[in-house]
Amino acid sequence: MAETTTTKKTIVVFSGEMDKILAAFVIANGAAAMGDDVTMFFTFWGLNVLRVDASAHVAKTPLERAFGWMMPRGADHLRTSHFNLAGAGPHLMGHMMKRHHVDPIHSMIETAREQGIKMIACTMSMDVMGIHREELIDGLEYAGVATYLGEADEANVNLFI
């Protein structure tokens, strides 16, 4: 019988656009389905994917509040990297995804959780962007670059999306 080998993949999710996030989660869920350990490290614009779609009651500076308003609040509010068309692009892409039976991003996040994919939020970029833990979905780990690098050392694929 062939030896089953569990390997590890890490993905740095830096971008916050719908199409790039779609690619990140398809790869992550595919790798987990193939028996790999997967760690996703969310930083900068990628953090917006993890925001809950409701305002959290947290004390913020005016600048943090302004950032919060300007950035998409969660997986259902992302723009596309091309053909955004003043906000029509994501709806068109969502329509095409539905037509071709591609799961919406919030479902992919749910699948990632079910598969035990480790999702880490970068605390440094949370500070820079004024994003608080109360504003993010449950089940995340909070860490910094050393944690990512430690995971990457054990992985045979490292992606930056």
Add this chain to the structure above:
Amino acid sequence: MTISIDELRDLKADAVVDARGTSCPGPILAAKKGIPAVPAGGLMEVMATDSGTLKDLPAWCKKMGHDFLGYVEEPGYLRLFLRKAA
């Protein structure tokens, strides 16, 4: 050993997973979910509509140590067969 399409058609799978209507990576997710129900050395059938499954399921089998047997085209969908690692 290759198995003919007629032989594949006659196979009685220990478990059938229906991944029709799902897109990448849906079919391999379905295979992953379904495989624990198959005894070692048993047969699993995966039904799929995503044409990429023809490449993806053999790749999944290779990685997981299962034996991909082949597929049968039915009107509008595919039936893919694999033998679970013994």
